Amino acid sequence: xxxxxxxxxxxxxxxxxxxxxxxxxxxxxxxxxxxxxxxxxxxxxxxxxxxxxxxxxxxxxxxxxxxxxxxxxxxxxxxxxxxxxxxxxxxxxxxxxxxxxxxxxxxxxxxxxxxxxxxxxxxxxxxxxxxxxxxxxxxxxxxxxxxxxxxxxxxxxxxxxxxxxxxxxxxxxxxxxxxxxxxxxxxxxxxxxxxxxxxxxxxxxxxxxxxxxxxxxxxxxxxxxxxxxxxxxxxxxxxxxxxxxxxxxxxxxxxxxxxxxxxxxxxxxxxxxxxxxxxxxxxxxxxxxxxx
Amino acid sequence: xxxxxxxxxxxxxxxxxxxxxxxxxxxxxxxxxxxxxxxxxxxxxxxxxxxxxxxxxxxxxxxxxxxxxxxxxxxxxxxxxxxxxxxxxxxxxxxxxxxxxxxxxxxxxxxxxxxxxxxxxxxxxxxxxxxxxxxxxxxxxxxxxxxxxxxxxxxxxxxxxxxxxxxxxxxxxxxxxxxxxxxxxxxxxxxxxxxxxxxxxxxxxxxxxxxxxxxxxxxxxxxxxxxxxxxxxxxxxxxxxxxxxxxxxxxxxxxxxxxxxxxxxxxxxxxxxxxxxxxxxxxxxxxxxxxx
Amino acid sequence: xxxxxxxxxxxxxxxxxxxxxxxxxxxxxxxxxxxxxxxxxxxxxxxxxxxxxxxxxxxxxxxxxxxxxxxxxxxxxxxxxxxxxxxxxxxxxxxxxxxxxxxxxxxxxxxxxxxxxxxxxxxxxxxxxxxxxxxxxxxxxxxxxxxxxxxxxxxxxxxxxxxxxxxxxxxxxxxxxxxxxxxxxxxxxxxxxxxxxxxxxxxxxxxxxxxxxxxxxxxxxxxxxxxxxxxxxxxxxxxxxxxxxxxxxxxxxxxxxxxxxxxxxxxxxxxxxxxxxxxxxxxxxxxxxxxx
Numbered sequence: 001x002x003x004x005x006x007x008x009x010x011x012x013x014x015x016x017x018x019x020x021x022x023x024x025x026x027x028x029x030x031x032x033x034x035x036x037x038x039x040x041x042x043x044x045x046x047x048x049x050x051x052x053x054x055x056x057x058x059x060x061x062x063x064x065x066x067x068x069x070x071x072x073x074x075x076x077x078x079x080x081x082x083x084x085x086x087x088x089x090x091x092x093x094x095x096x097x098x099x100x101x102x103x104x105x106x107x108x109x110x111x112x113x114x115x116x117x118x119x120x121x122x123x124x125x126x127x128x129x130x131x132x133x134x135x136x137x138x139x140x141x142x143x144x145x146x147x148x149x150x151x152x153x154x155x156x157x158x159x160x161x162x163x164x165x166x167x168x169x170x171x172x173x174x175x176x177x178x179x180x181x182x183x184x185x186x187x188x189x190x191x192x193x194x195x196x197x198x199x200x201x202x203x204x205x206x207x208x209x210x211x212x213x214x215x216x217x218x219x220x221x222x223x224x225x226x227x228x229x230x231x232x233x234x235x236x237x238x239x240x241x242x243x244x245x246x247x248x249x250x251x252x253x254x255x256x257x258x259x260x261x262x263x264x265x266x267x268x269x270x271x272x273x274x275x276x277x278x279x280x281x282x283x284x285x286x287x288x289x290x291x292x
Numbered sequence: 293x294x295x296x297x298x299x300x301x302x303x304x305x306x307x308x309x310x311x312x313x314x315x316x317x318x319x320x321x322x323x324x325x326x327x328x329x330x331x332x333x334x335x336x337x338x339x340x341x342x343x344x345x346x347x348x349x350x351x352x353x354x355x356x357x358x359x360x361x362x363x364x365x366x367x368x369x370x371x372x373x374x375x376x377x378x379x380x381x382x383x384x385x386x387x388x389x390x391x392x393x394x395x396x397x398x399x400x401x402x403x404x405x406x407x408x409x410x411x412x413x414x415x416x417x418x419x420x421x422x423x424x425x426x427x428x429x430x431x432x433x434x435x436x437x438x439x440x441x442x443x444x445x446x447x448x449x450x451x452x453x454x455x456x457x458x459x460x461x462x463x464x465x466x467x468x469x470x471x472x473x474x475x476x477x478x479x480x481x482x483x484x485x486x487x488x489x490x491x492x493x494x495x496x497x498x499x500x501x502x503x504x505x506x507x508x509x510x511x512x513x514x515x516x517x518x519x520x521x522x523x524x525x526x527x528x529x530x531x532x533x534x535x536x537x538x539x540x541x542x543x544x545x546x547x548x549x550x551x552x553x554x555x556x557x558x559x560x561x562x563x564x565x566x567x568x569x570x571x572x573x574x575x576x577x578x579x580x581x582x583x584x
Numbered sequence: 585x586x587x588x589x590x591x592x593x594x595x596x597x598x599x600x601x602x603x604x605x606x607x608x609x610x611x612x613x614x615x616x617x618x619x620x621x622x623x624x625x626x627x628x629x630x631x632x633x634x635x636x637x638x639x640x641x642x643x644x645x646x647x648x649x650x651x652x653x654x655x656x657x658x659x660x661x662x663x664x665x666x667x668x669x670x671x672x673x674x675x676x677x678x679x680x681x682x683x684x685x686x687x688x689x690x691x692x693x694x695x696x697x698x699x700x701x702x703x704x705x706x707x708x709x710x711x712x713x714x715x716x717x718x719x720x721x722x723x724x725x726x727x728x729x730x731x732x733x734x735x736x737x738x739x740x741x742x743x744x745x746x747x748x749x750x751x752x753x754x755x756x757x758x759x760x761x762x763x764x765x766x767x768x769x770x771x772x773x774x775x776x777x778x779x780x781x782x783x784x785x786x787x788x789x790x791x792x793x794x795x796x797x798x799x800x801x802x803x804x805x806x807x808x809x810x811x812x813x814x815x816x817x818x819x820x821x822x823x824x825x826x827x828x829x830x831x832x833x834x835x836x837x838x839x840x841x842x843x844x845x846x847x848x849x850x851x852x853x854x855x856x857x858x859x860x861x862x863x864x865x866x867x868x869x870x871x872x873x874x875x876x
Binding site: 027028029032033069070071072073099102103104105106146147148149201202203204205257259260261262263265266 | 603605607612615616619620623624628629630631632633634635636637640641645658834849850851852853854855857858
């Protein structure tokens with residue numbers, strides 16, 4: 001099960017060709033950037049959370065994206081109704097467990113959602129370590145983290161990601177200098193996607209937006225484990241390629257003044273919009289990491 | 293009842309001169325861009341939705357703007373209280389029925405609001421087709437649409453817009469490559485405002501922001517049907533002129549790299565801020581379309 | 585108790601060195617910009633408002649930031665729980681009373697929060713005048729204002745700010761062409777920080793973002809009155825320096841086309857990210873104003 005540049009190119013082009021409808025129940029901080037990220041990549045986002053419509057809308061979407069960043073009890077009820085509906089309709093859904101570990105209640109919500117059959121989970125390293133512990137998939141004591149920011153590198157979380165995948169059936173994406181994508185199958189290696197720029201960590205909701213992009217890619221991909229892994233890796237590759245191009249500035253060279261976080265956020269959308277599958281395939285840096 | 297470039301110039305300048313207070317009850321995705329759009333055009337936005345203050349605040353605003361994008365039952369109650377208060381106080385209000393048709397509940401909410409006396413309704417073509425059917429103003433079966441995105445051109449929705457206007461008493465604005473503005477009077481033609489750039493569809497909340505701008509223009513205009521039509525057409529003309537200038541890039545020429553959606557969103561605000569009435573009048577492309 | 589450029593430089597550098605966790609319960613309009621402002625200045629923001637976690641999370645944060653812009657009764661309950669928890673844990677908290685005066689209910693909420701021991705209050709002049717009257721700290725009749733925008737200059741509100749500080753124990757920051765920082769001690773002068781650009785008023789949530797920055801600076805400062813005043817003045821100085829640099833455009837000169845509000849918002853974040861303590865100290869314009 002090798003993820004190839006050609007497969008990534010096809011996945012990027014499939015999102016543009018099909019323009020999947022992505023139902024987002026995401027946090028307030030991320031709504032603007034997540035919607036613009038999805039539009040720039042060719043998908044069609046809709047933010048809908050009301051008790052009266054979360055379930056029926058999830059059933060007709062191409063994919064559902066659930067992000068717990070600014071959750072409260074009302075929103076959690078809608079997330080759970082939407083998830084049940086998506087599953088019943090065969091709609092893939094993605095979980096972003098933002099800030100899991102910040103409070104016991106948040107950890108319990110994230111663990112319950114993780115155990116409800118997501119097609120993929122996208123999180124930072126501290127979140128993966130904490131969530132793996134919360135679902136009983138890790139021997140260790142959890143991941144620390146500071147609020148919603150990670151205090152670990154992605155390398156440190158690959159083993160926990162593999163255990164989380166096995167425990168939940170989800171493809172798990174742990175992002176950092178290298179993003180790692182790992183599926184539930186016991187023998188499978190992890191796929192590494194190296195890229196992006198550290199400055200992304202100074203722009204809020206970039207991780208949330210990548211999670212939404214994973215949902216769009218799942219909507220346009222086969223539901224097999226291989227299909228989901230390729231889709232998730234392609235979303236990471238597209239986002240990384242856009243970030244790198246954005247950081248090079250509008251002229252594509254080394255800008256006289258380094259690009260700051262405000263400009264990076266703007267140009268990230270410009271570059272996402274400009275990228276085709278072949279562009280992403282040309283720059284993607286893939287690796288295979290033995291399952292820890 | 294001809295809308296002239298001179299009337300449009302006067303409307304743009306009236307908003308800057310009076311800086312109307314616009315009470316917005318709008319969706320989470322659009323709040324940032326809608327507020328910045330209103331500030332750039334010279335208005336004073338305030339986002340207020342609490343049950344305790346939506347009604348009293350609507351009564352003292354220059355206009356009320358209601359957008360159902362991320363509605364839930366609590367927010368709908370506040371919208372209805374604010375609408376009742378605005379009507380009692382003679383404050384004009386604008387409805388943006390985002391995603392009407394996505395679920396039966398959303399359609400019912402939108403239809404109920406549309407029947408509550410908005411001064412104007414601003415929507416994309418699929419939404420106009422669906423809303424016209426929902427209020428019993430159209431013979432057809434509704435508008436389709438995909439989530440919150442339109443699957444129709446504005447040309448296809450002019451007849452439905454005219455029927456929706458007649459049924460609700462609102463001036464209806466249906467936006468697209470040409471924006472059409474049509475009032476309730478049975479014999480009146482529709483006003484066409486051609487402009488803008490297709491890339492606006494890749495920037496979330498631009499339609500929502502234009503709806504807010506229509507509210508600001510209504511606050512600074514006579515409440516007559518002619519006054520409302522001119523105000524709505526002027527808001528469309530200002531937004532289109534700003535988008536076109538934004539797409540030309542900071543040098544005002546054909547940029548070497550086409551402006552992407554991130555940059556377009558930023559420059560749209562720069563250009564809205566820079567435009568005076570005379571600037572808009574110089575580039576506006578008006579047309580008259582016989583009532584279908 | 586003189587605030588010096590050297591003290592301001594140290595405060596700016598302390599935020600970057602410690603990267604304090606800032607718990608934000610703020611309005612929907614401001615979440616994106618406030619989070620990005622805090623990240624750009626080196627802090628770690630987290631937006632958390634659920635009844636189940638507002639209190640426990642406030643206790644482990646470096647500072648708490650409460651902003652009433654888009655309040656409703658549920659959020660007010662969370663704000664009050666978080667405030668009580670922060671106080672019990674010795675965590676400083678900042679109040680931004682957005683739009684106080686817009687409705688009687690909002691005024692009552694703001695007054696109750698102001699009387700609950702904030703370490704600092706940051707507001708525009710109309711809000712300071714209104715809030716001082718509401719807590720019984722002013723003889724006058726309140727501040728007017730239009731929705732969330734001020735109708736007064738900061739000079740007009742220094743006396744009210746001093747009375748509000750004395751009545752609440754908070755350091756009060758009233759922002760305008762000159763920002764004034766005044767503590768509760770009866771004999772103390774106010775500190776003036778002159779800077780920024782008027783165009784900031786055309787960018788939504790810049791005031792809210794500065795309030796969040798004050799919270800980050802408090803988290804990295806001594807809890808004494810002098811420490812709080814220096815921290816608040818340093819946050820104002822850093823924000824003003826970034827805004828001035830942003831308005832000069834990417835080349836740092838007088839741009840051919842004046843920077844508009846869309847570009848100002850983007851470049852503000854770039855410049856906040858680039859500024860070190862020495863940079864801020866070099867351009868800060870401090871003054872001392874006798875307590876009115």
